[in-house]
Amino acid sequence: MGKRIYNFNAGPAALPLTALKEIQEEILDFKGSGMSVLEVSHRSKWFDDVINEAIERTRRLLNLGDDFRVLFVQGGASLQFCMIPMNLSLDARPVDYINTGTWSTKAIKEAKIQGKDVREIGSSEERNFAYIPKDFQVDEDAAYLHFTSNNTIKGTQWAKFPHSGDIPLVCDMSSDIMSRAFDVRPFGLIYAGAQKNIGPSGTAMVIIREDMLERVPDYLPTMLKYTTFAEKGSMFNTPACFVIYTINLVLKWLEETIGGMENMERINREKGAIIYDFIDQSDFYVGTADKDSRSLMNVTFRLPDEELEKKFVEEALKEGLGGLKGHRSVGGCRASIYNATGLEAVRALVEFMGEFQRKQG
Amino acid sequence: MGKRIYNFNAGPAALPLTALKEIQEEILDFKGSGMSVLEVSHRSKWFDDVINEAIERTRRLLNLGDDFRVLFVQGGASLQFCMIPMNLSLDARPVDYINTGTWSTKAIKEAKIQGKDVREIGSSEERNFAYIPKDFQVDEDAAYLHFTSNNTIKGTQWAKFPHSGDIPLVCDMSSDIMSRAFDVRPFGLIYAGAQKNIGPSGTAMVIIREDMLERVPDYLPTMLKYTTFAEKGSMFNTPACFVIYTINLVLKWLEETIGGMENMERINREKGAIIYDFIDQSDFYVGTADKDSRSLMNVTFRLPDEELEKKFVEEALKEGLGGLKGHRSVGGCRASIYNATGLEAVRALVEFMGEFQRKQG
Numbered sequence: 001m002g003k004r005i006y007n008f009n010a011g012p013a014a015l016p017l018t019a020l021k022e023i024q025e026e027i028l029d030f031k032g033s034g035m036s037v038l039e040v041s042h043r044s045k046w047f048d049d050v051i052n053e054a055i056e057r058t059r060r061l062l063n064l065g066d067d068f069r070v071l072f073v074q075g076g077a078s079l080q081f082c083m084i085p086m087n088l089s090l091d092a093r094p095v096d097y098i099n100t101g102t103w104s105t106k107a108i109k110e111a112k113i114q115g116k117d118v119r120e121i122g123s124s125e126e127r128n129f130a131y132i133p134k135d136f137q138v139d140e141d142a143a144y145l146h147f148t149s150n151n152t153i154k155g156t157q158w159a160k161f162p163h164s165g166d167i168p169l170v171c172d173m174s175s176d177i178m179s180r181a182f183d184v185r186p187f188g189l190i191y192a193g194a195q196k197n198i199g200p201s202g203t204a205m206v207i208i209r210e211d212m213l214e215r216v217p218d219y220l221p222t223m224l225k226y227t228t229f230a231e232k233g234s235m236f237n238t239p240a241c242f243v244i245y246t247i248n249l250v251l252k253w254l255e256e257t258i259g260g261m262e263n264m265e266r267i268n269r270e271k272g273a274i275i276y277d278f279i280d281q282s283d284f285y286v287g288t289a290d291k292d293s294r295s296l297m298n299v300t301f302r303l304p305d306e307e308l309e310k311k312f313v314e315e316a317l318k319e320g321l322g323g324l325k326g327h328r329s330v331g332g333c334r335a336s337i338y339n340a341t342g343l344e345a346v347r348a349l350v351e352f353m354g355e356f357q358r359k360q361g
Numbered sequence: 362m363g364k365r366i367y368n369f370n371a372g373p374a375a376l377p378l379t380a381l382k383e384i385q386e387e388i389l390d391f392k393g394s395g396m397s398v399l400e401v402s403h404r405s406k407w408f409d410d411v412i413n414e415a416i417e418r419t420r421r422l423l424n425l426g427d428d429f430r431v432l433f434v435q436g437g438a439s440l441q442f443c444m445i446p447m448n449l450s451l452d453a454r455p456v457d458y459i460n461t462g463t464w465s466t467k468a469i470k471e472a473k474i475q476g477k478d479v480r481e482i483g484s485s486e487e488r489n490f491a492y493i494p495k496d497f498q499v500d501e502d503a504a505y506l507h508f509t510s511n512n513t514i515k516g517t518q519w520a521k522f523p524h525s526g527d528i529p530l531v532c533d534m535s536s537d538i539m540s541r542a543f544d545v546r547p548f549g550l551i552y553a554g555a556q557k558n559i560g561p562s563g564t565a566m567v568i569i570r571e572d573m574l575e576r577v578p579d580y581l582p583t584m585l586k587y588t589t590f591a592e593k594g595s596m597f598n599t600p601a602c603f604v605i606y607t608i609n610l611v612l613k614w615l616e617e618t619i620g621g622m623e624n625m626e627r628i629n630r631e632k633g634a635i636i637y638d639f640i641d642q643s644d645f646y647v648g649t650a651d652k653d654s655r656s657l658m659n660v661t662f663r664l665p666d667e668e669l670e671k672k673f674v675e676e677a678l679k680e681g682l683g684g685l686k687g688h689r690s691v692g693g694c695r696a697s698i699y700n701a702t703g704l705e706a707v708r709a710l711v712e713f714m715g716e717f718q719r720k721q722g
Contacts, residue, residue, distance in 0.1 A: 005395030009402050012602060017389075020397050024388045028381055034366030034683065036381050038561040038607065041370050041684065074435035074563065075584055078598035082582035113582055195599055200399040202435065202563045202601035221443035221474055222467075223436055237439035238556055240563035241373060242603060246399065322395065323402065 006345040009323035010152050010298060011175065011196040014340040018257065019249035037245050042238050050245050051234065057251035061261055062184055064207065071206040071229040072239050072247075077103070077174045077193040080204055081110035084146065084170055084189065087216045087226050089116050093143040098162065099123035100132060101151040102329065103172055111146075121145075129154040131290040138164045143215075144188055145169055150176035152196070153327040155300030155334065156293040161186070168212065176297050177205065178254060179339055180265035188212045196297075197338045199247035203240040254339070264339055271337050271346045272296040278350045284357040288332060299335045300326060309333055312356055319352055321345075367706040370684035371513050371659060372536065372557040375701040379618060380610035398606050403599050411606050412595065418612035422622055423545055425568065432567040432590040433600050433608075438464070438535045438554040441565055442471035445507065445531055445550065448577045448587050450477050454504040459523065460484035461493060462512040463690065464533055472507075482506075490515040492651040499525045504576075505549055506530055511537035513557070514688040516661030516695065517654040522547070529573065537658050538566065539615060540700055541626035549573045557658075558699045560608035564601040615700070625700055632698050632707045633657040639711045645718040649693060660696045661687060670694055673717055680713055682706075 007014035023037075030037040033046050040046045055070045064070070073079065084107070089095050094117040097108045101124075111118045122136030129151065138145050145164040150157040152175045161169065161182065168188025177192040184190070189208045195201035208226055216227045228236045258264050276294060279285045279301055288300045303309045309332060313325045326332035337346055368375035384398075391398040394407050401407045416431040425431070434440065445468070450456050455478040458469045462485075472479045483497030490512065499506050506525040511518040513536045522530065522543065529549025538553040545551070550569045556562035569587055577588045589597045619625050637655060640646045640662055649661045664670045670693060674686045687693035698707055 003395060004390060007396055007400055009396075009400065011599065012400055012402060014400055015397060020389055020399070023399075024385055027385045027388070028378075029365060034364060034681065035368055035370075036376060038381070038384075039368055039370065039373055039375055041373060042562065043689075074437070074440070074601070076435070076598045079435070079584045082584055086582075110582055110584075113580065193599060195602075200603050201403065201599040202604055219474065221447075221471055223440045223443055223471075237437045238373065238554060238562040240435070240601060240604070241556075242561050243563055243601070320395065328404075 003320065005317075005320045005322040006348055007322055007341060008335045008337065008345070008349070010327065010334060010336040011193070012201050013196050013336055013338050015200070015246070016250060016253040016257070016340045018253055019246065022249050023246065038242055040241075042235060042241050047241055050241075050248055051239070054244055054248035054251060057248065057255055058205070058207070061178060061251060061254060062207070064184055067210045068184065069208050069210065069213075069230050071208060071226065072203045072234040072244055073206050073229055074203055074240055076201070076204055077172055077191060078106070080172070080191040080206065081107040082114070083224055083226070084144075084191075085111040085114050085116045086220060086224060088144055088170065088189065088212055090143040090215055093117070093141055094119050094139045096121045096139050096142040096145045096167070098133060098136060098145070098147040099125060100148050100156060101129040101154040103151065103153075103174070104146075104148045107146060107148070107172060129156065130288060131293040132156055132158050136162070138162075138167050142167045146171070148172040150295050150297050152298045152336070153330055155287075155289045155295045155298045157295035157297065159292065168209070175338070176295075178251075178261070178264065179268050179297060181261040194243060194247055196336075198250050200243055202243035203247070205247070250340070258339075267343065268296045268337075268339070271341075271343055272299070274343070274346050274350055275299050275335065275337070278353060282353075282357065284360070285353060297336060297338055299337060300330075300332060301334075302332045306331065308360065315356060316352055321349055321352055364681065366678075366681045366683040367709055368683055368702060369696045369698065369706070369710070371688065371695060371697040372554070372699075373562050374557050374697055374699050376561070376607070377611060377614040377618070377701045379614055380607065383610050384607065399603055401602075403596060403602050408602055411602075411609055412600070415605055415609035415612060418609065418616055419566070419568070422539060422612060422615060423568070425545060428571045429545065430569050430571065430574075430591050432569060432587065433564045433595040433605055434567050434590055435564055435601055437562070437565055438533055438552060439467065441533070441552040441567065442468040443475070444585055444587070445505075445552075446472040446475050446477045447581060447585060449505055449531065449550065449573055451504040451576055454478070454502055455480050455500045457482045457500050457503040457506045457528070459494060459497060459506070459508040460486060461509050461517060462490040462515040464512065464514075464535070465507075465509045468507060468509070468533060490517065491649060492654040493517055493519050497523070499523075499528050503528045507532070509533045511656050511658050513659045513697070514691055516648075516650045516656045516659045518656035518658065520653065529570070536699070537656075539612075539622070539625065540629050540658060542622040555604060555608055557697075559611050561604055563604035564608070566608070611701070619700075628704065629657045629698075629700070632702075632704055633660070635704070635707050635711055636660050636696065636698070639714060643714075643718065645721070646714060658697060658699055660698060661691075661693060662695075663693045667692065669721065676717060677713055682710055682713055
């Protein structure tokens with residue numbers, strides 16, 4: 001085995017080494033079954049234990065009440081963009097969206113494709129999504145308010161979630177789920193592609209409040225109804241077993257090694273402080289997001305010119321720091337520091353940034 | 362590591378041991394990237410190589426012409442049941458289906474949910490799907506003819522595919538894709554959940570002829586259009602990277618160890634002959650499918666009574682033969698002998714069946 005790098009990928013992203021080692025140990029013989037975890041039936045006791053454990057860990061970590069269900073739906077957050085208006089929009093009611101970047105824009109587009117009464121009640125598009133909007137008015141009769149809690153590409157994050165009164169919040173938490181403690185009760189639905197904070201790519205986690213299930217129209221295709229997944233425990237058909245298995249190992253690490261959401265949040269705040277404090281004292285690196293809207297998951301920054309940015313990314317990789325290129329749509333640099341990218345990695349990055357700057361004279 | 366069992370699971374099912382060992386070796390450091398295959402970006406050179414190799418291997422193994430595209434779509438065959446009529450039905454044209462069991466029935470149901478003009482032109486339901494229908498008339502103006510090439514639950518398989526003239530065939534090959542050589546040209550679309558013959562659960566492989574892409578209506582949600590997957594090389598959003606990676610390892614085994622489809626078919630025929638010949642000379646075990654409709658992938662059989670069937674499954678497991686219980690909807694016994702379940706496993710099974718019979722006196 002070669003040396004493992006510090007992984008700052010935006011997703012798929014770093015996973016806890018303990019989880020990877022468990023996979024390695026169990027890949028030929030899962031729990032004495034004589035089969036790989038890739039080969040056991042999804043209807044077996046072995047897999048039942050896996051999916052139930054993943055659900056129970058999610059319940060404990062997020063402090064979910066009995067009125068929340070935890071589902072696993074393939075197709076990533078992108079399929080959720082269309083399932084949400086399809087399932088939750090209620091006839092003739094407006095659906096409110098706040099636009100904070102690429103992913104919100106896609107979510108809005110999918111609601112419009114379905115001919116819903118989409119209202120973009122807030123947006124930071126006029127400043128290239130460099131901040132989280134503060135002034136917006138939720139429609140009194142909105143079916144839901146949709147927002148994206150963390151914006152991987154623009155490097156912004158909601159520090160406090162929007163208030164919407166009785167209107168249920170619907171949130172794409174793909175890039176910051178399980179990164180901090182929060183109150184789930186105002187949320188009708190939370191969804192997250194697994195491949196950033198909780199596992200490999202191949203499934204979305206959907207946390208849905210039971211009253212939302214009553215909204216699901218009967219006429220929808222079976223595989224596009226949240227009720228199908230809720231009634232069958234995400235096993236109407238064969239789920240993405242290995243992905244769920246790995247999610248469970250990541251959640252185990254969160255509970256047993258990290259010690260839960262409060263600890264994880266504290267570590268993430270410390271990581272963010274180290275790198276943002278460094279950027280703020282530098283006149284070489286410039287953060288792209290407004291200070292009050294900065295993401296603790298994706299730190300986006302620029303160097304004096306694009307040539308230097310390219311050199312920065314290349315030299316970082318040589319030093320064992322990978323994934324620092326900004327998203328192809330915006331350029332610049334980006335350090336994604338999800339849960340599994342630890343303090344050590346962030347310290348190594350800041351050290352490299354200092355050295356790189358000095359070398360440029 | 363404990364002893365690996367002979368795995369007769371219906372899916373998720375046995376995978377080639379060579380593929381599992383490659384996963385084990387690469388799980389902490391993929392191709393010198395310093396990252397797990399679970400952690401590399403889907404936009405990286407590393408993953409590009411994986412998905413392109415999987416597609417090229419599929420092209421070679423199935424002898425696909427340039428007019429066929431190979432796609433990876435999450436959601437299993439069950440999501441395909443709804444995507445097919447949604448994408449390919451053409452306004453006001455009938456869609457023809459042949460009903461050979463549980464999975465065909467589900468495919469038909471999803472087309473009906475969408476209000477399509479569904480015509481069930483053939484069915485073996487009146488004899489509990491124990492055979493493949495021979496007499497049916499394809500509608501001249503049908504948009505497609507859908508059938509299920511192998512029926513995992515009922516243990517039947519199309520020995521020769523239906524003739525439909527110019528009407529494109531659409532086929533659920535979930536349980537026998539890559540098990541035999543065949544001519545793809547009459548097929549407009551072939552789909553297969555990966556978890557039986559080509560990989561773990563978590564993606565469907567979709568092989569689509571380019572003229573079918575012209576049928577896709579503009580108004581569909583982005584993630585439900587085949588054109589989205591075709592135009593973006595199955596990477597409009599993050600695909601199920603690990604599942605595709607494992608599929609590529611299984612296809613590599615098919616090409617390099619087995620030596621292609623003709624060899625695989627020969628081995629599968631030999632496996633089928635061993636077990637069916639044994640059943641036919643026995644008055645203790647009784648096959649449930651008509652002889653001319655028997656599946657080479659799922660061998661379904663009964664014992665004299667349910668008590669003995671239960672005992673058979675339990676004692677087999679003690680002897681290291683797993684997964685022999687019939688589907689919960691039909692009972693009895695079932696040996697799924699997909700590609701990765703080799704001759705040795707089938708010989709061990711037949712030996713056990715002989716011993717078990719003798720012990721009952």
